[in-house]
Amino acid sequence: MAIEDDVLVIGGGLAGVTAALAAAEQSGRVRLVTYKQSTLRHASGLIDVLGYTPDGAGPLVDPFDALEALPEGHPYERVGVEAVREALAFFDEIAGNAYSGSHTDANALVPTHGGTVKPTARYPVSTAAGLASDPQETLLVGFETLPDFEAPLAAAHLEAAGAPFSARGVTLSFPGIARDDAKVTRYAHLLDHDESVATKAGEIGAREALAAAVEPHLENESRVGFPAILGDDRADEVRADLVAALGADVFEIPMGPPSLPGMRLEDLLYRALEDAGVRVTSGVPVIEYETHADDGDRIDHVVVDRNGTEIPYRADQYVLATGGLVGKGVRSERERVFEPIFNCHVSHATDRYDWFVEDVFGDQPYARFGLAPDRDLRPLGADGEPEFSNLRAAGAVLGGYDFAAEKSGAGVSLATGYVAGTRAGEEGER
């Protein structure tokens, strides 16, 4: 016996979850298997579609203008522009009120913790009041115990980058946090639960204490930006309390990993999986596969490793969404770059000195390593033929694009996840 489903999605990031949800729309029984926690926890929580062209032009005002012109083999070119729009609409449906940006095709400019601005298509509501296109005067607040965000420096960068408002930064001590390296979850927990903390004014709730610490520094600014630590489960409530206490708009600046907006997005997506009846198996890796006895091009089942015990999982259709080099869906050794589960073909130079270029910010070949799919997202072998008839791939495991340079990671995951999942769901009826 194997554990049986119609569609099996391997990988629990944005692409995998989108694929599973899209497949579930087609009314099959869908399972998602994920090994380690997804790299969503590293993600900013912003949904970029395309911020810069592969040639480096940008920031782009309208990503859709540029999508048509992408080179052959780019994941967006494979699925087509219409699918990108459908995938975004699909995401908007899932995200509901938690995300903004769906009213326009244009990219929004969101300030980052380094004081640059990032072009993005959808952004968490917590960042909405901070958009760089909005001319409100801005106070940025950093904390002594949170060295990842240097508020005065970020404010200076924003002004230097030509933001249409004046920005000022202050560094405060966070009420109730003493550790130099307190975890971001600690800050969020304090605010979520409004725990009492000791202040000069006595023991008061953490939200009130935070507002009281910021208040004296507020001059004529009408909005205040904090690093993204303002609560986890009750982030909306925390922000609303701060807005009321400060009499100013409050927004969050996306931070590097580990990132609370990434975790909130993860929670939102996994709740959607639960609501859609997708079965989730996490904490165990898929290590290999078996093909059908009488059809070598068709995957019969995959094998999940549970600490040495090998457990078969069978489905009719499979989606591979295991991530790229960071998520370890694509791996490298000294002599080769490979996809570890199905050993799908990954095109790369035989000499590893050709995998990179000297200029760190140059056009790095390794950034584009990944699987090359057909227009149905079936990974292609070296001969240009699909590797398997019932395997599709989505997200960063695909090659042909440089998501870091293009700012296209989330958009590609959504679009390819949506297409791969929909197709798998359509074909995956038992």
Add this chain to the structure above:
Amino acid sequence: MSDAEQPTDDHVPGDDEFEPIQVFPEAEEMDLRPGADNCYKCSTCDTNCPVAEVDDEFPGPKFQGPEQWRLKRQDDQDIDDSVMKCSNCMRCDSACPSEVPLSQMHNTARGEYVEENMSKFSREYVRNRILSNYRRLAPLASAFPRTANFVMGLSVTKWMGEKTLGITSEREFPEFATETFREWWAKRGGNATSKTRAREARVARDAQVENPDKRIAYFHGCYSNYNTPEVAKALVRVYEHFGYEIMVPDQSCSGTPMFANGMLDDARRAAETNVSELRDALEDGADIVASCSSCSMSLRQEYPELFDFEGTEDVASNTWDAVEYLRVHEDLEAELEGTSVEDEEFAYHAPCHSRNQGLDGQTIEVVDAIDGIEAHDVGDSCSGISGTYGWKEEHYETSMKIGEEMFEHMDDAPAETGLTECPTCSMQMEHGTGYEIKHTLEVLEAALVGTDRGADGRRHQEAG
């Protein structure tokens, strides 16, 4: 374990050609090295640590593992005492995107801390030794269960426990059953009876093509033997229903509480007994099945990480969670389809040690097939008790703060009964909400076998 040996956690699919490079050839002793170099400090583990989330003093898993190992390369550097604040929930393991074997490093560090930095005469050491060796005291208590339950329930006992040992007086000691599972098993006729019943069940199921040697060795663990034999009995009845012959080999504690307290010598002794007994069972053609998620975690992951008795790997790779085994070897869901029980709603909490084994969705999936049962997942928070952790006076408050989210979600769920596979999680669930808590196997038993147990007698009712 050699210094350069590949850590067991680093399961890189497709890397069979791994060639170890001997970096520090002088190191023969196990140390904190394995996998430390894989850590690129993304800190994802820290965001998963339930202790760091509520305790500003705790530096988190990244520090306890890879960072501490680097500090340890200096000769005069002791293990930091904060390692005793780690609750061994092992969540950091599945959090790490880079396959750093964090819990293995924590277990090793804790062992070294207790060995070298903790006085063997300190109250803390004595207390931890007592808590982690619950298995040694339990037989005595269960020989006189009513007396033990009475004495343990006295406020003076609890007061003494807190004052002299640092065991929190906030908790109720779990009651000892008046008949242990093993006593019941022996009285019922042991393996021979099970063999007969399994054969009858196979005939009744008309399973002519099935393997007549369907056999499992049950690792019941301490808690279902001494405290909740109804869980162990449920396993027996469910497995016999499917035609399995059950063996109950001699066994010691799984070692989980010992790892969590840095008592690696005690854990080693227990593991040696278990590995040798279970290895014999494997030779008799049985697979090993456990009903407690921490016991299975221990046999499957911690043993091969920390010990290398003959057969450790075999035991690990042939040990199963009781429900998962049936899902893979039988068509459990088809069997449950169409069964019905009296309407009951459950608030289900997945224990960390189920979560780490990829089993967190399983109970909900399986009980969904039973008519009348509705199980609501109460989310992914840790219960906070983590075995002996929440029993310590100094950790009680932390433990309850961690559990708060679970209590709230249990209260919100439209259910008044809890459901989980971990004995200490169930203590915490009961402590925080006052709900009665059941094990998944008890639900399966009700659906597949019914609750009228005939010759086996009704569920034991505690007199005291």
